[in-house]
Amino acid sequence: MDAVRLAAERARKSSYALSSISLESRNAALEAIAQALEANSQAIIEANQADLQAAAEMKIPAALIKRLKYGEEKIRESTTSIRSIMQQEDVVGKVIARTELDQDLILDKVSCPIGVIGVVFESRPDALVQISCLCLKSGNAVLLKGGSEAKRTNRILAELIEKAITAVDARFEGTVQLLSTREEFQSLLQHDDLIDLIIPRGSNELVKSIMESTRIPVMGHAAGICHTYVDKKADLAMAVKVCFDAKVQYPAVCNATETLLIHTDIAAQFLPLIVEEYRQAGVEMRGDERVQAICPMAAASEEDWSAEYNDMIIAIKIVDSLWAAIEHINKYSSHHTDAIITADEAAAEEFMADVDSSSTVWNASTRFADGYRYGLGAEVGISTNKTHARGPVGLEGLVIYKYKLRGKGQTVAEYSGKEAKQYTHRKLL
Known part of the structure; x- marks a missing residue:
């Protein structure tokens, strides 16, 4: 043997x-x-x-x-x-x-x-x-x-x-x-x-x-393609802090953010703030055409939206609505962990309900998706x-x-026929 x-x-x-x-x-x-x-x-x-x-x-x-x-x-x-x-x-x-x-x-x-x-x-x-x-x-x-x-x-x-x-x-x-x-x-x-x-x-x-x-x-889980979406009603200072942590704190793990989505209404204000933070930390950024028009950087390809970098690289995209962000995530996400930054509770609840991932996060880093941080003691892994x-x-x-069934001599025959006993099926716990 x-x-x-x-x-x-x-x-x-x-x-x-x-x-x-x-x-x-x-x-x-x-x-x-x-x-x-x-x-x-x-x-x-x-x-x-x-x-x-x-x-x-x-x-x-x-x-x-x-x-x-x-x-x-x-x-x-x-x-x-x-x-x-x-x-x-x-x-x-x-x-x-x-x-x-x-x-x-x-x-x-x-x-x-x-x-x-x-x-x-x-x-x-x-x-x-x-x-x-x-x-x-x-x-x-x-x-x-x-x-x-x-x-x-x-x-x-x-x-x-x-x-x-x-x-x-x-x-x-x-x-x-x-x-x-x-x-x-x-x-x-x-x-x-x-x-x-x-x-x-x-x-x-x-x-x-x-x-x-x-x-x-x-x-x-086959991949850790995690997203953070910055909504039009986000606190921008909070968004910078959370987005930085989600990418930079430990980029080589499955719960690090790989794609940053930004609502078009706040893109011109928010992008320069987070780009400067990422640049100082040495993050390589790849943006779509609208991102590049605001902050020059390398162009993001179609492959970038489904990339798990596990490195100091992030893809950035501007979206027109909350639902556009949700659709993008459900299309490209590995259903691991995805986050929204917003002061709008209704938008946050819609995001967390409609994004089909094992963890959805409101106003916090995707890096929290971890057995120890969730109070589980530790984890054998993350399942999607x-x-x-x-x-x-x-x-x-x-x-x-x-x-485990405990009885006192009962038989199935006793519960069959015209004069059969009746099950109570009473919930005790």
Whole structure:
């Protein structure tokens, strides 16, 4: 039997054990991970430095190198996130609904783990920590494949996590496993009898490739093409501040704004303000003809409206109405996160209702679309799917449900025929 199949079987066995491990043990395992990161921070940083050096020699883009870095600050962020996850309410075993079918025949709808999850991610070692901890807390086993550019960092993190959690409870063995090569992950996609869900975090091409290569359900987003629309009734000072943050604060992530839409009535006032801010920050701007007539810049092509730059580049377009902005977004957006800046509450509500995205935002940066910022503790990724989970996927997105029926000897035959018993179907919860 090949190594990938064995790993998947170990994960499946672990997933069955996890369903009965107490919340206290799961939280103790999370604390053990946080302490392991703190105690071994120097070794982690040394491994990451080796990855960074190799990436620089390979001339990997600067934006990806920034995401690859995992130093003291990132380790602190990881441990803070882990302890935040520990404080989250338990999502396993919650009674979602309770129905009396008849006297002494009670049906519960109860949350339960999904089971075994395969996750592939690029560049960011902190994703390995987040995903592992979210899966552990929600009672799921996980098989991880990180990018080769982070192989040393991912390896030491996975080893530390496995050692930390199995020291707490031997039943955690197999809960977190790291796959080494792309070929191993491709092999994993064939084991649909053992893997319940695939979550890809990476490029559009990566996600599409996985969706086309497996019968396992895939949850994720193929791109992060986010928009910010500055309405005719926007506070311009607020708009400058928010639009700057949405592009510049961290451009290499999926929730950074890629296209700026501006209402024609305020374009002449607003454009010079935001263009100057972007120019000082080193943002490359590409505008349509009406934008160029106000502020000279490179011309935007049709391809720019559907581009995910993940870099200090932004496309800018003037629109004639709120509805024109909504239509543009619904046509070109990846349905990730889109924002409106306006003082008009009715316009904001219309925008948030009609824009078909997993997150819609009023008077705030698209960068807020994040599991930690949404109070989910952390996230395994952001889903643009319309089934099961949507938006930043935290603990609640990693559980499904099952039905538990409790009776006292009832049979279906008793509810058939002329003198049959009648169901009460009374909602208890």
